[in-house]
Amino acid sequence: MKAGAGGAGCMSFRREAHVPKGGPDGGDGGSGGSVVLEADAAVSTLIDYRFKHHFKAQRGVHGKGSRMHGANGEDVVLKVPVGTVVRAYDDDTGQAGEMLADLVCDGQRFVVARGGRGGRGNTHFVTSTRRAPAFAELGEPGDELSVELEMKLLADAALVGVPSAGKSSMISRMSAAKPKIADYPFTTLVPNLGVATSGDDSFVIADVPGLIEGAHEGRGLGHEFLRHIERTALIVHVVDMTGGYEGRDPLEDYRIINEELKRYAAELDARPRIVVANKMDAVAQDEAMQESVRRLEEQVRADSIAAAEGDEFAPSPIDPKLYHVSALTGQGVDALKAAIATKVRHLREAARLEASDAESFEKVWELRRQSREDAFTVQREEDAFVVRGKRIERMVLQTDQDNEEAVTFLQHRFRRIGLDDALREAGARDGDEVVIAGLSFEYESGMADDDIYAELDL
Ligand SMILES: Nc1nc2c(ncn2[C@@H]2O[C@H](COP(=O)(O)OP(=O)(O)OP(=O)(O)O)[C@@H](O)[C@H]2O)c(=O)[nH]1
Ligand SMILES: [Mg+2]
Known part of the structure; x- marks a missing residue:
């Protein structure tokens, strides 16, 4: 990304008939154009930047006499998908470095390469002792840097759980997504996205590969996708109440997943969460499984209270209710969808309040840039x-x-x-x-x- 240089300020003195030497009248140079990234909800991939790598903004025009300012160079605005993370990129080492910006809402802008300021004309340098300054500033050079753009998944909700818990079955029940479903673990290798609707609400839900113990340190396939979950407002935790073919304990599965999320990133512990008891069709005939459901119900309620910091009446990020569902028969799926839709709506409203001046993001990045540059x-x-x-x-x-x-x-x-x-x-x-x-x-x-x-x- 190469921003335009500022135009030079002008050194000039007024010329008038009968006035041998008039006062200074050099105009300022125009500022150079910047290269700006703008998150746009209508853009869904970074494909535009796959083959075109160089972007350059115009330079500012030099100032002239008679206090004439040079024109500013035009900005180059590059549209990127919402969810784009911008990092400094070192061309020599091929390594991405410091995060420069995280474009999380539609319309959010980040000046990635700032145009140089125009030089000031000599009119600016008049002091009480120097009435005729014989110099002007040159234009500032524009920024020039390489950045890495990465698009991170931005679903409203993510289905997480152990392999074969029924996450893919669930997303195919809730949306038009048709992922592969099979009775062996790690069927899903890449995340699937689906759009679900419930009444007037719609939300984007992601089905991510199953997580196993040790996922936070890279075991299984989960690690690659935990970073996506990191950016998802709501976690929908799917628990296989049958314990799967390995005869696992559903409560143990539930704890393992929570532990993995927490160990991957501490803030995931307090991420809004809905817990789902899946495969309830198979539970009806089994006394031991029914007991598991009751125990999980209690555990979820206890976790919900604990997450509200012990206050039973405070809103907890964890829904105290355990949703009974069968992704196979469809039983309970509509109620679950409605619960997710409501929660997503509230979370979006809260996020909007936080970002109510999308500017505030820009200010934060701008301040960071300034202190870096000063x-x-x-x-x-x-x-x-x-x-x-x-x-x-x-x-x-x-x-x-x-x-x-x-x-x-x-x-x-x-x-x-x-x-x-x-x-x-x-x-x-x-x-x-x-x-x-x-x-x-x-x-x-x-x-x-x-x-x-x-x-x-x-
Ligand atoms: N009885 C019953 N079986 C289910 C239910 N939901 C899913 N299954 C079965 O469980 C198996 C695994 O389902 P998937 O949807 O592929 O599970 P997954 O969580 O996506 O698994 P991975 O992608 O491997 O992590 C399949 O054989 C499904 O048919 C359910 O509600 N009841
Ligand atoms: Mg799957």
């Missing part, structure tokens, strides 16, 4: 002190090094962002070499007293 480091390398930091390097690149006044202004900016102090702390002495953005400067302390630009902003 920071700089000073490192002693051989005989020089090397300074690294996005903002400070940009300041240097914005300065016409051949123009003495411009360089003096740069020194003012250095002081303002604390470079002098940082250099002194790092042990710099007068005359030492300081390298920023590939350019050499000489350290000189005690200049703060004669800062002729003290009254100006950065």
